[in-house]
Amino acid sequence: MTEPTLQGTVEVRSHLGPDDERTLADDVLDGLTRPLKELPPKHFYDARGSELFDAICELPEYYQTRTERLILQARAEEIVQRTGTVELVELGSGSATKTRVLLDAMAAAGTLARYVPVDVSATTVHAVAELFADEYPGLSVIGLVADFERHLKHLPAPAGPRLVPFLGGTIGNFPPGSRRRFLRSLRDAIGPHGHLLLGTDLVKDPRVVEAAYNDSAGVTAQFNLNVLHVVNRELGANFDVSAFEHVAFFDREREWIEMRLRASEPQHVRVEALDLEVAFAAREEMRTEISAKFTPQRLRGDLAAAGMELVEMFTDPDGLFAVSLARIA
């Protein structure tokens, strides 16, 4: 479904159909009827969840956001020069700050031609399209209202060397199999002359990682619990949110953080929209997020499995986080 709206150099196309609304219902039905109950992390981010996530990014324990920002600021110029990037494709609302760092570097190099924001929220796509069209005169913007996990085939053909950032460590939220499948779709999206710019959290002292997900102010706990409010509101469920506790631990074998919600007492939950009843035993845990941490080997392995190769891995002096350039192998 495409409904182009022309506003000067800004064009927005929508690829979301009526079926795309069903993912929360499908995920909840699928996730709550498993032996180890599970809710996928994409449903954290309603208005309140997004606010809480922004608060997490400011926490002293949560080093990821600020470290990635420093790496980007230090390397944007070099990245743009080495790749000859003329076009930035942005997956998910992203943060205007990170986008600006890259667009500024492209503008300074004199190569900035096109910006392609992709997001499921039409409001977000229109907002960032207008924002950057105003800020960078002559910029051509093609916005896609689309789910980047499903609709990357609708991207326009590259206008020249394309850069596709996928930052923030979000790639770590995919379980290993779908991570490689998603990377494969990114490979197709960057094209023969393009690059992927991938942000990944790195394997490190488990105490440092665990502290980032068990902050002393309890913001991550609220963020985790918020997904129950989302299901209550959107699907007419009756989770007693106060009867769940936040759990986050580093799984040393799988090298990922796992977040869970633990029922403090037995609980019966009804999900009206699904006509579904689920029982939680006392201390039963439901998985709400995995956040994989990477070694260079893990990164190379995932990229290779997706038909890409690592060009350069930029890290901070403490080796906390990495921003990596990759291209088609």
Ligand code: AVJ
């Ligand atoms: C935005 C997915 C990278 O995995 O660290 C923050 C989300 N979860 N605190 C992450 C999150 C708990 C975050 N990502």
